[in-house]
Amino acid sequence: MDSLLTDNELGFKKDVRDFVKKELVPHVDEWESRNEYAREAVGKFADYGLFGILVPAEYGGLGGTTMEFLIASIEIARASVSLASIFGAPTGIFTDAVLKYGTEEQRRRYIPPAISGETIVCFAITEPAAGSDAANMSTTATKDGDEWVINGAKTFITAGDVGDIVLVFATVDRSLKAKGITAFFVEKGTPGFTAGKAEDLLGLHASSAAELFFKDCRVPSSALLGEAGKGLRIALGSLDLGRLHCAGQAIGLADAALEATLTYTADREQFGRPIGNFQGVRWMLADMSVQLDAARLLAYRAARMADAGKRYSTEAAKAKLFAAEMAADLARKAVQLHGGYGCTKDMAVERYYRDAKLIEIYEGTNEIHREVIARSLRS
Numbered sequence: 344m345d346s347l348l349t350d351n352e353l354g355f356k357k358d359v360r361d362f363v364k365k366e367l368v369p370h371v372d373e374w375e376s377r378n379e380y381a382r383e384a385v386g387k388f389a390d391y392g393l394f395g396i397l398v399p400a401e402y403g404g405l406g407g408t409t410m411e412f413l414i415a416s417i418e419i420a421r422a423s424v425s426l427a428s429i430f431g432a433p434t435g436i437f438t439d440a441v442l443k444y445g446t447e448e449q450r451r452r453y454i455p456p457a458i459s460g461e462t463i464v465c466f467a468i469t470e471p472a473a474g475s476d477a478a479n480m481s482t483t484a485t486k487d488g489d490e491w492v493i494n495g496a497k498t499f500i501t502a503g504d505v506g507d508i509v510l511v512f513a514t515v516d517r518s519l520k521a522k523g524i525t526a527f528f529v530e531k532g533t534p535g536f537t538a539g540k541a542e543d544l545l546g547l548h549a550s551s552a553a554e555l556f557f558k559d560c561r562v563p564s565s566a567l568l569g570e571a572g573k574g575l576r577i578a579l580g581s582l583d584l585g586r587l588h589c590a591g592q593a594i595g596l597a598d599a600a601l602e603a604t605l606t607y608t609a610d611r612e613q614f615g616r617p618i619g620n621f622q623g624v625r626w627m628l629a630d631m632s633v634q635l636d637a638a639r640l641l642a643y644r645a646a647r648m649a650d651a652g653k654r655y656s657t658e659a660a661k662a663k664l665f666a667a668e669m670a671a672d673l674a675r676k677a678v679q680l681h682g683g684y685g686c687t688k689d690m691a692v693e694r695y696y697r698d699a700k701l702i703e704i705y706e707g708t709n710e711i712h713r714e715v716i717a718r719s720l721r722s
């Protein structure tokens with residue numbers, strides 16, 4: 344699969360892999376065991392410049408490509424999907440939205456601190472009663488003179504409990520449905536804005552997802568991103584990148600699961616020989632390798648299309664859907680081939696199995712992705 348990458352991309356991949364091995368891998372077990380957002384990782388990503396992969400040099404970034412973003416997502420997820428999720432918002436969806444739709448002042452205010460790790464940023468769409476049906480959100484923003492007054496709640500917001508800046512989506516008129524949705528920056532410390540405690544999740548134990556509350560929370564007009572009523576377009580546009588990032592998380596996790604399983608099945612002996620020599624096991628390993636390659640191809644295609652300036656919403660949805668299901672299945676097989684030991688916390692495959700399930704849910708469930716893809720077949 345490396346033959347599909349250029350020499351520069353291969354060099355970048357090696358650099359990121361070395362960084363992950365040196366700076367993240369030694370801490371992963373401790374960070375995952377704490378079951379809270381691993382702030383330490385933010386400094387490491389920032390110091391290495393990784394948050395700025397997609398940011399032009401004039402805002403302090405590396406001016407890199409979507410393929411490099413995907414490669415980094417995969418390499419980080421090989422160590423931990425939690426850490427890949429910490430890497431995602433400042434590098435992907437948040438920054439992408441600000442770069443595409445922000446004023447020059449907003450870009451200068453929010454991007455440099457996000458990629459230097461000075462601020463932790465969040466992207467808040469989901470509500471307690473509006474998940475897949477995001478357009479049906481009930482958080483409102485009402486204009487009052489030169490200010491907007493936000494009321495409502497968001498849920499499952501990555502880094503919500505520790506975030507400094509939230510890009511929050513609210514409706515300026517519920518009767519307009521999708522056409523009322525508008526995006527606002529809300530900064531920590533703004534009166535009326537509070538964060539709840541992080542959820543106790545099945546997986547992603549070195550990241551966090553929390554509720555956010557807005558009660559008569561006033562923000563200035565300058566906090567509006569893009570135009571009033573155009574928020575859904577902003578959200579969906581940036582979610583293409585988010586979905587590609589999720590595909591990368593799934594591919595990295597599955598790659599690590601396959602590697603661990605190859606090692607284990609070569610070492611573990613039953614009936615007088617390594618279990619990896621039994622045909623039933625060898626065929627499972629072969630299937631896992633094919634599944635992984637197929638997911639990688641779909642993700643590479645979407646990244647190449649993005650870098651060519653083409654629309655890649657459907658391709659990103661296909662990559663996310665296939666990779667998420669692939670990772671869940673592959674992690675299940677990895678645990679199976681580790682037997683009883685695979686069900687213990689001593690084995691990384693136990694974590695892969697839990698984390699893989701979450702990728703099938705966030706940034707659009709498998710079912711919603713099937714809907715998105717099905718709609719594209721008719722257009």
Ligand SMILES: Cc1cc2nc3c(=O)[nH]c(=O)nc-3n(C[C@H](O)[C@H](O)[C@H](O)COP(=O)(O)OP(=O)(O)OC[C@H]3O[C@@H](n4cnc5c(N)ncnc54)[C@H](O)[C@@H]3O)c2cc1C
Binds near residue numbers: 467471544706708709
């Ligand atoms: C770890 C984690 C991190 C997250 N981070 C963020 C974040 O940073 N920002 C943010 O805004 N959100 C975030 N989310 C929320 C996530 O995007 C939502 O959980 C997801 O979109 C699903 O919404 P829901 O949980 O309300 O499920 P629901 O929408 O209630 O869905 C429940 C089930 O019904 C199915 N379903 C719903 N509608 C249909 C349909 N039309 N056809 C078929 N099946 C359907 C779904 O596929 C699912 O299986 C995060 C979630 C998690 C778990």
